[in-house]
Amino acid sequence: MQPFSTLNAIAAPYFEADIDTDKIIPHRFLRKPLSAGYRNFLFYNERFAPDGSIRPDFVLHRAPWDHAQILVAGRNFGGGSTREGAVYALADFGFRALIAPSFGDIFHANCLQNGVLPVVLPEAVVAALAARLLAKPGLTVAVDLPRQIVTLPDGSDCPFEIDPVRKEQLLRGLDDIGITLSDLPLIEQFEAGYHGQRYWLTGKHE
Amino acid sequence: MTGTAALTMYDKIWEQHTIRTRGDSEALLYVDCNVVHEGPFYAFDALLQEERAVRCPDRTVAFADHYVPTVGRERGLAGIADAEARTMIEQLDRNASLTGIDYFGMDHPQQGIMHVVAPELGMVHPGMLVTGSDSHIATNGAFGAFGFGVGASQVKHILATQTVWLKRARTMRVEVGGCLGPGVSAKDVVLAIIEQLSIGGGVGHVIEYTGPVVRALSMEGRMTLCNMTIEAGARAGMIAPDATTFAYLEGRPRTPRGAAWTDALASWRAVGTDPGATFDRHAQVDGGAIEPMVTWGTAQDEATAISGVVPDPECFTDAGRRLRATRALEYMGLKAGTALRDVRVDRVFIGSCTNARLEDLRAAARVARGRQAQVPAVVVPGSQLVKRAAEAEGLDQVFLAAGFEWRSPGCSMCTGSNGDRVPAGERCASTSNRNFEGRQGRGSRTHLLSPAMAAAAAVSGRLADVRDFL
Numbered sequence: 304m305q306p307f308s309t310l311n312a313i314a315a316p317y318f319e320a321d322i323d324t325d326k327i328i329p330h331r332f333l334r335k336p337l338s339a340g341y342r343n344f345l346f347y348n349e350r351f352a353p354d355g356s357i358r359p360d361f362v363l364h365r366a367p368w369d370h371a372q373i374l375v376a377g378r379n380f381g382g383g384s385t386r387e388g389a390v391y392a393l394a395d396f397g398f399r400a401l402i403a404p405s406f407g408d409i410f411h412a413n414c415l416q417n418g419v420l421p422v423v424l425p426e427a428v429v430a431a432l433a434a435r436l437l438a439k440p441g442l443t444v445a446v447d448l449p450r451q452i453v454t455l456p457d458g459s460d461c462p463f464e465i466d467p468v469r470k471e472q473l474l475r476g477l478d479d480i481g482i483t484l485s486d487l488p489l490i491e492q493f494e495a496g497y498h499g500q501r502y503w504l505t506g507k508h509e
Numbered sequence: 510m511t512g513t514a515a516l517t518m519y520d521k522i523w524e525q526h527t528i529r530t531r532g533d534s535e536a537l538l539y540v541d542c543n544v545v546h547e548g549p550f551y552a553f554d555a556l557l558q559e560e561r562a563v564r565c566p567d568r569t570v571a572f573a574d575h576y577v578p579t580v581g582r583e584r585g586l587a588g589i590a591d592a593e594a595r596t597m598i599e600q601l602d603r604n605a606s607l608t609g610i611d612y613f614g615m616d617h618p619q620q621g622i623m624h625v626v627a628p629e630l631g632m633v634h635p636g637m638l639v640t641g642s643d644s645h646i647a648t649n650g651a652f653g654a655f656g657f658g659v660g661a662s663q664v665k666h667i668l669a670t671q672t673v674w675l676k677r678a679r680t681m682r683v684e685v686g687g688c689l690g691p692g693v694s695a696k697d698v699v700l701a702i703i704e705q706l707s708i709g710g711g712v713g714h715v716i717e718y719t720g721p722v723v724r725a726l727s728m729e730g731r732m733t734l735c736n737m738t739i740e741a742g743a744r745a746g747m748i749a750p751d752a753t754t755f756a757y758l759e760g761r762p763r764t765p766r767g768a769a770w771t772d773a774l775a776s777w778r779a780v781g782t783d784p785g786a787t788f789d790r791h792a793q794v795d796g797g798a799i800e801p802m803v804t805w806g807t808a809q810d811e812a813t814a815i816s817g818v819v820p821d822p823e824c825f826t827d828a829g830r831r832l833r834a835t836r837a838l839e840y841m842g843l844k845a846g847t848a849l850r851d852v853r854v855d856r857v858f859i860g861s862c863t864n865a866r867l868e869d870l871r872a873a874a875r876v877a878r879g880r881q882a883q884v885p886a887v888v889v890p891g892s893q894l895v896k897r898a899a900e901a902e903g904l905d906q907v908f909l910a911a912g913f914e915w916r917s918p919g920c921s922m923c924t925g926s927n928g929d930r931v932p933a934g935e936r937c938a939s940t941s942n943r944n945f946e947g948r949q950g951r952g953s954r955t956h957l958l959s960p961a962m963a964a965a966a967a968v969s970g971r972l973a974d975v976r977d978f979l
Binding site: 319320321323325326329330331333334335337348353377378379382383384385386387390405407408409410412413416417466467468469478479480483484486487489490493494497500501502503504 | 525526528529531532533535537539541548549551559561576593594596597641642643644658659660661662663665666669670671672674676708709712713742744765769770772773776808829830832833924925926933943945946947948951952
């Protein structure tokens with residue numbers, strides 16, 4: 304995956320609570336191959352009318368938010384199902400970082416596996432930021448992963464937390480598999496002990 | 510935590526599966542059983558591209574459930590008109606064959622919804638760590654297992670290594686006291702719990718259910734309860750194993766036999782939470798006060814007793830909830846103050862991993878018997894085994910005589926990915942688990958409720974109080 308270090312980009316406001324993954328990408332698009340371009344399915348039911356025509360006043364259709372790389376969202380963003388398609392849609396649209404008071408657990412993990420940085424900031428800060436962005440379209444936000452700081456449009460710095468191992472992986476563009484497999488002997492040793500105690504879990508039982 | 514500390518069930522399973530830890534609270538955990546469906550084709554494609562093999566093919570089981578048709582099954586794959594849906598199943602057929610994983614394809618005699626089949630075959634045991642490409646894998650918590658959903662990238666990792674990196678959650682105990690009134694089922698209990706906690710209330714936590722109401726539930730009831738726990742934002746729901754659990758598991762195709770059964774049982778008895786173990790949070794629910802429930806909004810916490818009314822959004826003190834409720838009423842075409850029993854429905858769906866097991870079908874049949882469906886009503890058994898067992902009891906005949914449709918197993922109208930959708934503007938009383946905007950089809954309006962309540966709605970043509978039918 305693409306490494307993430309620093310980003311200074313236009314941020315788009317989408318500050319609503321409890322936006323679930325069904326809203327981010329309706330289930331009927333999860334059967335599409337990646338080559339179809341998942342950006343086309345992002346927030347589909349809000350962006351397009353039932354007849355397929357575009358809704359020009361949807362936030363992400365209005366310049367300059369149509370090329371935003373940061374999304375400022377409400378609490379519990381990405382709650383609901385496991386669908387990783389939700390992350391593919393956001394990433395394919397161009398979002399590299401998401402800022403919200405909280406994220407759905409599985410969605411948060413999916414982001415990290417795909418080089419999308421989920422940034423948790425206090426609700427009051429996010430609310431104020433969203434209001435500011437709405438008032439002045441085109442404002443940029445800077446996200447500095449090494450220093451773990453978000454610089455708001457008014458120049459103030461806001462620190463954010465991230466698990467140090469996840470941070471390292473994002474900085475290096477590494478997903479988990481290679482890292483885990485370098486530990487294969489440890490896994491095999493664990494298995495031997497674990498199954499030694501629970502022999503009924505090995506082989507078939509008839 | 511050291512040897513003599515009192516541990517919760519979650520703590521025990523976490524520690525017993527920890528291969529190593531890293532960072533603040535993350536661990537590499539061993540996966541006993543990995544359950545996948547047609548969805549994570551991205552994972553198989555990527556694995557193939559990277560020339561990686563599935564490390565333990567016998568520890569992953571795949572099911573064709575989301576995209577299978579519920580009618581016309583005798584025509585096989587060729588009978589699926591929707592080319593993309595057919596492709597999803599064909600991809601899984603191919604990936605299962607290439608990797609050698611256990612596979613329950615569309616024509617398998619025990620085909621069905623992954624969260625119905627795995628438990629009924631005895632694949633999940635107390636103390637197991639189970640991962641699923643569908644978040645309702647949490648259903649398996651009913652057995653005292655830790656079951657949680659994972660995204661496609663994690664599925665790929667599990668296939669390649671049989672392990673998963675996970676951050677340790679906090680623990681919450683939800684005690685359901687008292688005793689359930691007539692007409693009140695596990696579905697009503699979980700809707701009442703979600704209404705109390707809110708859809709974000711369980712975020713970051715694994716919930717353990719305790720209390721007399723929980724102990725009195727059958728395994729199927731416990732599965733319903735654990736299944737929808739994730740809708741409160743929790744990672745998983747769990748119930749400590751007991752005599753009910755062991756009686757259910759004994760003799761199932763994938764449970765140990767003979768000396769192995771005796772040894773496994775001894776291990777399972779040690780899985781439950783130790784006396785004196787502490788939880789990070791507690792909640793108490795009065796089981797006796799729970800009434801048959803129904804959702805009115807577009808999130809599972811937007812629910813109330815069938816005897817109640819659609820609330821005024823202004824009654825929510827939280828601004829976020831107020832806004833959400835206002836939008837929900839607009840989407841659902843409901844006015845504050847309307848009695849739920851006055852709400853007409855256009856369609857009824859009895860099915861899904863939440864409520865499509867034999868007891869669910871019995872409960873619905875009891876209400877449908879001798880009555881007539883007023884609106885199109887569809888019954889989709891959770892698996893071929895459930896379907897055959899229901900037919901052996903004549904439940905299919907009860908439904909057919911009442912004008913309901915009796916179909917083949919699959920996820921069907923819960924997500925509509927197989928084409929079983931609710932048309933725009935229609936109101937569907939559904940025994941599934943999500944009432945999000947457009948969930949059952951663009952513009953569709955979902956009211957979640959129990960199987961008996963769904964049957965009551967079908968024969969009334971509107972949301973109805975199942976207690977009037979008992």
